[in-house]
Amino acid sequence: MNIDLLQPKPFDLVGNPILIAGNAVAFEGTLSYSVSEGHDEVTGFTTVGSTSIRQFQSAIDIPASTAFQLSRLFVTVSDDTAGGEAPPPMVTVPVFYGPMILPGYAGFQPYTVRSGDTLSAIARRFYGDASRFTVIVEANAHIISNPNVIFPGQQLRIPVTG
Template sequence: MANEIQQPKPFDLVGNPVLIGGIGSGFEAILQYRVHDGHDERTGHFTVGGGTGEHGQFHLSIDVSGAVFQLDRLFVEVFEESAADGSEINKVIVPVIFGPNIVPGYVGFRLHTVQRGDTLAKIAHDHYSDPRRFQDIVRANPLVISDPDRIFPGQALKIPIGA
């Protein structure tokens, strides 16, 4: 069994701290983590399993408040450093969407199921009192919305909410 990130799922909307959970095994029970956008990163290590091939559960809470992420999209990585040459092996990468870059004071999201007659401007007005904030909804839903002029009844949209 390879290392596995069970939380967050790909393209989940996450906040700060970034919560990471899964199952893993590493040389001498040590794994590394990295949360980054390609411009800034937070890294560290943690212990998991017994160090002699056992897999164990892990749950991390990574404070990224000092990071200057420029993008909405972050990558969460868990990997082992090779004892032979220090290279990154058994790496797992999960792309996520960073809510605090979309709305100030991000606290979570509401789910909105698109109804007949909905537009992104109408949904933004209903949730933010500002139809121009439809782009916040687009940014939070990259796998659901490919064209902001085309949403469909039944689609579940995450509406990021700030404090």
């Protein structure tokens, strides 16, 4: 494999722009990327060295006109210029898209669950509204399978606005 995607990591909570970075060798010095959730897609390319492994980084701007319907996205980076009979080198990473979870998303604050905490109480503390616990659940869908079951010491991401 000649693409090592270091950012984002699987299930990262990302904003706009989505930052990608890693190491790669690309046949003609170009890597393609796409961001999709099954309904709409943003595509583009970034450059990388062509003779040996090189670092790459890019910021993928998600236009306001993009019709994403889900907060779960897939970031794919591939070397479409690689010739041959084998499929092109490709890496796909699932991420959560903060602007679809919380309007005005600017990042997240880590929170360690304490004894006696509930998601409703945490939502009331951060958002002033217990019913907004769904924002926390959606931002942590990779670790919260049941909103009624959280435990002390669990690390949650609390989305925040700018």
